[in-house]
Amino acid sequence: MSAGNGNANGDGGFSFPKGPAMRKITTGAKRGSEICHDDSGPTVKATTIDELHSLQKKRSAPTTPINQSGAAAFAAVSEEERQKIQLQSISASLASLTRESGPKVVRGDPAEKKADGSTTPAYAHGQHHSIFSPDLGAVSDSSLKFTHVLYNLSPAELYEQAIKYEKGSFITSNGALATLSGAKTGRAPRDKRVVRDATTEGELWWGKGSPNIEMDEHTFMVNRERAVDYLNSLEKVFVNDQFLNWDPENRIKVRIVSARAYHSLFMHNMCIRPTPEELESFGTPDFTIYNAGQFPCNRYTHYMTSSTSVDLNLSRREMVILGTQYAGEMKKGLFSVMHYLMPKRRILSLHSGCNMGKEGDVALFFGLSGTGKTTLSTDHNRYLIGDDEHCWTETGVSNIEGGCYAKCVDLSREKEPDIWNAIKFGTVLENVVFDEHTREVDYSDKSVTENTRAAYPIEFIPNAKIPCVGPHPKNVILLACDAFGVLPPVSKLNLAQTMYHFISGYTALVAGTEDGIKEPTATFSACFGAAFIMLHPTKYAAMLAEKMKTQGATGWLVNTGWAGGSYGVGNRIKVAYTRKIIDAIHSGSLLKANYKKTEIFGFEIPTEIEGIPSEILDPINSWSDKKAHKETLLKLGGLFKKNFETFANHKIGVDGKLTEEILAAGPIF
Ligand SMILES: Nc1ncnc2c1ncn2[C@@H]1O[C@H](COP(=O)(O)OP(=O)(O)OP(=O)(O)O)[C@@H](O)[C@H]1O
Ligand SMILES: O=C([O-])CC(=O)C(=O)O
Ligand SMILES: [Ca+2]
Ligand SMILES: [Mn+2]
Structure with missing residues (x-):
């Protein structure tokens, strides 16, 4: 036991040796004959700082999706094997179409310190990280490196990633994560392209008035390769495996590969979050987004009219994002997919909010952006089914999403109390302005954009109807x-x-x-x-x-x-x-x-x-x-x-x- 800087005195308090100017400080604890006051209790079971830190976190990770076919047998699969299958699936998602094989992927944050003090993963041994290493042969430099996968991270982990690595990410005084979406603060409909192929040719609405500006399959692949190469060139990517649509019979599995914690947290909030059991049998996604928004498209590419391109390929079930970091592109890109898939099943997809009264009376709220779908469907006296995207089937309505996306320009506690209170830890606050010291948000400040937004899980609304379905x-x-x-x-x-x-x-x-x-x-x-x-x-x-x-x-x-x-x-x-x-x-x-x-x-x-x-x-x-x-x-x-x-x-x-x-x-x- 050490007495530190203090001199022990008889009554158990400390006095400092620096002469009469120092006042005597007493702890108030009377411990009789102890020569030194000690409140440390039993010592920790660690001999080094690293060991101490390793005690802080209990090991856990989102469970691994394995193939549908193997789902019945998953109990027999070891955790290690499961993680390998998952990484194989992610590697396949990130495969370059010219190299035909996916990158080497490894799970976890590349910057995380290992117990042995090293900061790079022990690839060769792989005890701390799951790895998947396809047989690539060193044909290019990219095949020599590993891509780290941050898979279905929790909001807390994503906060840390955003704050550590993404400029413009801060915690505001209400606990939300404030982020900047970069140069684009709204969607870019003129930069959206849809692949016109033998199938979509006859099925989709083309021509005057249609939002579907065509691109060919080859150009899509050019942009896809660009996005995938960009993502693979990074040290780490975020992968979200989630669902769309609360109607269990018409649920769609989506995978979002992105480069920013902001994007991953946004989709965590906006899509339906799988339970650990649902994730175990996730298997192959029905639709994949490659969000390489920080990287522009090549304007020399056919059909490209700006450095932004949001490309939808319904046959490949893929979407590529280049040159815009506005997260709403992902949300609304998936909504477009639902507007294609659902009518095929005779289900009506709707750009509407939806809520239900105590008597089970359901109301739909249609309207263009900013007309009040979110504001008015969020009603303290009614159950919220959803604020923006729904399906209407033979049996009733279901929300497509797992979260809400509220405009927050001039937001006030008095006029929109439930939305105000939903802005807390876990919520993404896009492009808002806040006090640099108190971190209090000024919702009236439009310096970045008028389209400031809050994205939060629907459970953040106290009277959300979970599951988000209702009658006609x-x-x-x-x-x-x-x-x-x-x-x-x-x-x-x-x-x-x-x-x-x-x-x-x-x-x-x-x-x-x-x-x-x-x-x-x-x-x-x-x-x-x-x-x-x-x-x-x-x-x-x-x-x-x-x-x-x-x-x-x-x-x-x-x-x-x-x-x-x-x-x-x-x-x-x-x-x-x-x-x-x-x-x-x-x-x-x-x-x-x-x-x-x-x-x-x-x-x-x-x-x-x-x-x-x-x-x-x-x-x-x-x-x-x-x-x-x-x-x-x-x-x-x-x-x-x-x-x-x-x-x-x-x-x-x-x-x-x-x-x-x-x-x-x-x-x-
Ligand atoms: N009388 C009103 N009714 C509804 N909203 C109003 C009214 N007056 C002002 N507002 C404001 O208008 C905005 C409505 O935005 P809201 O988020 O509800 O749009 P939205 O229809 O959900 O659009 P989006 O599809 O873009 O999300 C809010 O900022 C709200 O405070
Ligand atoms: O998609 C967005 O960016 C916001 C939205 O809900 C809409 O415009 O309808
Ligand atoms: Ca809305
Ligand atoms: Mn909308």
């Missing part, structure tokens, strides 16, 4: 953020009107908020998500019409945008009012209200809703300039008409009568 919807709510300020806060729609507005997919946002007032610009995006659909919009519309009809669901159009004038004159309708409107839809009370019909659009609008000033229900009342109102209404009506021209000669479903009704359900003047 009772209400179908179409959200539009109308910056022209002429759409009523709420309209009841008949089936033909619902289809007309679903196919139109309208919203109007204000382009830029910085250089003074700008004209609102109308956006029409078929099925409220033209960027993600793969088939012609009328295919999805026909399915929606059929389902709404058989289930007797009611359609509504809710304007979450401007009232009292267009952008610059009026104001955005208060979230509290919109929530009251939505409450009245859910409760069924709005269905029983008195209605009047509007001119031009022919909407049925209620004359009264409890808790809302009646005058705001008809937009004309809140416009002081009535002439301007009429002109703006006609202008918007004209934009709708023009947009719908492309759909005028398409039949919707087998019912020719419905097609005619839909065409007649638009604005009339």
Whole structure:
């Protein structure tokens, strides 16, 4: 026992030998005759610092996926063998198509110190790391190196990786991980390509208005090789094996290979997280993403028009990302895949939020980006099924994802308490600004982008419905953020009107908020998500019409945008009012209200809703300039008409009568 710097004195306290200026410090512990106060307790079972550190962590790792065929026999497989099979599968995912063989892969962080003090893994012995080393022959330098795989890391591990190695990653005061997505802070739909081959040629929607810009198989392989080579050139890659779709019969297994902890944590949150048992029998993924977003595509490559390329190959079941680190590309890329796969099974895929009341009444919330799907489906009085992507089958609805992706510009605890509270340890906060010392986030700061986002697992919402499935919807709510300020806060729609507005997919946002007032610009995006659909919009519309009809669901159009004038004159309708409107839809009370019909659009609008000033229900009342109102209404009506021209000669479903009704359900003047 050592007395350290202190002099032991008789009463068990310390006194310092430095003369009278030093005050005597007492510990308060009276230990009688002990010459030195000691509170260390029993000593640790370690003789070196490294040994001590090795005691800190209990060994564990996500279990290993093995082949489906071998699943029954997995009990017989040793852990070592299991890990080898897993690495073999990951090596195969990362295989270069020209070399035909995958890289040598090793599990674990390359920077992690081994017990013997070395920082490089003992490849030859391999006691601490699983390794997979295909018989490559040293044909190139890349075959001499190992690629480290960080497989299904936990949020805590990913935090450490991000903070250690990724510039711009910080823990904010609420516990979230703040990251930067780089130059791109939103999706790049113009850089999305889809392989046009013998199969997709006839199946997908191509040409004018379609989001599917074609590329050929060969060019896809060029980009794939570029992404794979980039990933293999790194010291380490992140691999996520996860699921899409809470409907067990239509679940899709996805593998995401990425280079950033940010991407891995984002997908951990956004996809469905497998249980250890589910991971054991994961086998071969149904779809793989190669995210080499830090590395650009080669602009000399055919079909490339920028250094960003997001490429979908449905036949190969692969997606390649080059030149953008915006994580939403992965989320929405997979959504595109679901928009292809699900309709093949007669399942309708939807860009919608979804929640359920205590009585089991389900509501869908359609709307383009920023119209309120996440804000309004996250409702403290209802169960959240999901905020953005769903499937509607013969039996009901299911969420595709395992997490939510909320806009957080101007987020407030008061207006969106559940989202506010979901921003905690584990949540990814993209492109937000925070105080460098307190690390408090300033949600009003748009210095990086207006599209600041929070990605969190759905369980972070207290009343999430787990598993995220529900019965058939009772209400179908179409959200539009109308910056022209002429759409009523709420309209009841008949089936033909619902289809007309679903196919139109309208919203109007204000382009830029910085250089003074700008004209609102109308956006029409078929099925409220033209960027993600793969088939012609009328295919999805026909399915929606059929389902709404058989289930007797009611359609509504809710304007979450401007009232009292267009952008610059009026104001955005208060979230509290919109929530009251939505409450009245859910409760069924709005269905029983008195209605009047509007001119031009022919909407049925209620004359009264409890808790809302009646005058705001008809937009004309809140416009002081009535002439301007009429002109703006006609202008918007004209934009709708023009947009719908492309759909005028398409039949919707087998019912020719419905097609005619839909065409007649638009604005009339
Ligand atoms: N009356 C309103 N109703 C709904 N949202 C409103 C309203 N007024 C302001 N907002 C704001 O509009 C934004 C709606 O964004 P939200 O995240 O719900 O979009 P989203 O439809 O889920 O889009 P995305 O598909 O891009 O995720 C939020 O920032 C919300 O605070
Ligand atoms: O995909 C994104 O980046 C965000 C989103 O949900 C959308 O735009 O619909
Ligand atoms: Ca959202
Ligand atoms: Mn969305």
